[in-house]
Amino acid sequence: MSAGVPALTVLSVASEAVPLVKTGGLADVVGALPGALAAHGVAVTTLLPGYPSLLVQLEKPRAVHEWDNLLGESARLLAAKLGDHPLYVLDCPALFVRDGLPYADTAGKDWADNWRRFSALGRAAADIAGGAVRVRGKAQGFDLLHAHDWQAAMAAAYLRYAPFEGQAVPSVVTVHNIAFQGQFGAEIFGALGLPPWAWDMYGVEYYGGFGMLKAGLYCADAITTVSPTYAREIRTEAFGMGLEGLIAARGSAVHGILNGIDAAVWNPAADPSLAQPYTLRTLGKRAVNKRALEAEFGLAEDDGPLFVAITRLTWQKGMDVLAEAVDDLVAEGGRLAVLGSGDAAIEQGLQTAALRHPGRVAVRIGYDEPLSHRMQAGGDAILIPSRFEPCGLTQLYGLAYGCLPVVARTGGLADTVIDANPAALATGVATGVQFDGVDLDNLRAAISRTVALYRAPEEWKKVQKNAMKADFSWGASGAAYARLYRSLLA
Numbered sequence: 001m002s003a004g005v006p007a008l009t010v011l012s013v014a015s016e017a018v019p020l021v022k023t024g025g026l027a028d029v030v031g032a033l034p035g036a037l038a039a040h041g042v043a044v045t046t047l048l049p050g051y052p053s054l055l056v057q058l059e060k061p062r063a064v065h066e067w068d069n070l071l072g073e074s075a076r077l078l079a080a081k082l083g084d085h086p087l088y089v090l091d092c093p094a095l096f097v098r099d100g101l102p103y104a105d106t107a108g109k110d111w112a113d114n115w116r117r118f119s120a121l122g123r124a125a126a127d128i129a130g131g132a133v134r135v136r137g138k139a140q141g142f143d144l145l146h147a148h149d150w151q152a153a154m155a156a157a158y159l160r161y162a163p164f165e166g167q168a169v170p171s172v173v174t175v176h177n178i179a180f181q182g183q184f185g186a187e188i189f190g191a192l193g194l195p196p197w198a199w200d201m202y203g204v205e206y207y208g209g210f211g212m213l214k215a216g217l218y219c220a221d222a223i224t225t226v227s228p229t230y231a232r233e234i235r236t237e238a239f240g241m242g243l244e245g246l247i248a249a250r251g252s253a254v255h256g257i258l259n260g261i262d263a264a265v266w267n268p269a270a271d272p273s274l275a276q277p278y279t280l281r282t283l284g285k286r287a288v289n290k291r292a293l294e295a296e297f298g299l300a301e302d303d304g305p306l307f308v309a310i311t312r313l314t315w316q317k318g319m320d321v322l323a324e325a326v327d328d329l330v331a332e333g334g335r336l337a338v339l340g341s342g343d344a345a346i347e348q349g350l351q352t353a354a355l356r357h358p359g360r361v362a363v364r365i366g367y368d369e370p371l372s373h374r375m376q377a378g379g380d381a382i383l384i385p386s387r388f389e390p391c392g393l394t395q396l397y398g399l400a401y402g403c404l405p406v407v408a409r410t411g412g413l414a415d416t417v418i419d420a421n422p423a424a425l426a427t428g429v430a431t432g433v434q435f436d437g438v439d440l441d442n443l444r445a446a447i448s449r450t451v452a453l454y455r456a457p458e459e460w461k462k463v464q465k466n467a468m469k470a471d472f473s474w475g476a477s478g479a480a481y482a483r484l485y486r487s488l489l490a
């Protein structure tokens, strides 16, 4: 941006953002957006809920506003920093200060009042973006509000139906995963502070109940999702999870913008978690990371391919099918290291497979960010057999680290990996392996193809280099968001 051109200001509201709070890919994206957009003359302030684990990490937070009655609770707005960028935190102890996870208690059960917790977040976001909140006496409006997923989507509905004395600024709602919608019973409508006419199928009502994501998608000026293919898929019954009609009806207001990766965090040449940093010119050094990873997982040292999986262990991610494919993977000469947690049955299926194959298969149940980096650096290939995948980040990290992605052809996986078919190998553009249809036979065949490619080391190295050269940093996607924001303000 040239000097003197005022930045466009955006309030980005979400339930998680790195480095403060993360349960999944949403946090990576929300945390990276301010940096990605600064380059395009967009100044992003992020608004997050004040969970206890987040509050203790804030450096010198300042209370800049108070609500006496935010959906019935008193709350404060704290100003702090998210990396180098401005952060607001909604400090509302009655809603957010409790033991457990952002969305669930210590036993993993969703908080029964999630509708109230995250409607309050939306109400606060609308107040702030629209200028109803005064910070040190000055209305603190933003040009535009950007809400992520169901937890923040109500911000768009409050701007539309009940902007109070603020302005109804334009809003964007991003769908990171349409499987999570925030659906609740109709009885809570009275507590939301919305006018009666908002209770309508053209409003916040959803199949007789209250739908938070639905409300946001209906009210937002623009909808984005995190890859072009997923933007097409969610117009269909197979992927729309009940919202396909609304998505299709919103027509050209729906955009697919790929997630980028934060090269400051995911760079094998300067990753503090690795035993041995490397670049595409020093690929040989990767072997040190492979040996270290084998040792860390108690796997036998071996020159065969080492597969990894780093994921929530859920049906979406196809991890039930991976558990079934383990015996074949081992029979092909492969080894497997898994890091993740999720469905008890899938965890158990994988752990049982590890017991059947000591030294060949190892499973770590849990969440471990540095280990996930070491796995991308030491693994040969990352398995991502997702039944649906809005964008997916682990295949992008795999590309950057030369850990070749083996992916189902869906959503963002289809948009970011070039299958090593004969044409792609002949023209030197392949970056991984893709397969159609997530079932045992297709995954088995994809693993077989990967092992065969691995056994042709020159070819494998070429594909690894292509992968590491692929640029999925935020450049193009940051520009796409900036263009979209400007089009809404024009």
Ligand SMILES: Nc1ncnc2c1ncn2[C@@H]1O[C@H](COP(=O)(O)OP(=O)(O)O[C@H]2O[C@H](CO)[C@@H](O)[C@H](O)[C@H]2O)[C@@H](O)[C@H]1O
Pocket: 023, 024, 025, 026, 028, 029, 176, 177, 226, 259, 310, 311, 312, 339, 340, 341, 366, 367, 368, 369, 372, 389, 390, 391, 392, 393, 394, 412
């Ligand atoms: N056990 C573990 N230990 C350490 N790290 C772990 C881990 N399990 C997962 N991770 C990390 O969590 C993130 C997962 O992101 P993904 O995009 O792959 O999926 P997720 O379904 O969470 O995100 C949703 O939102 C994102 C963002 O838009 C979309 O890309 C995606 O398709 C959509 O489903 C990655 O950074 C990964 O490394």
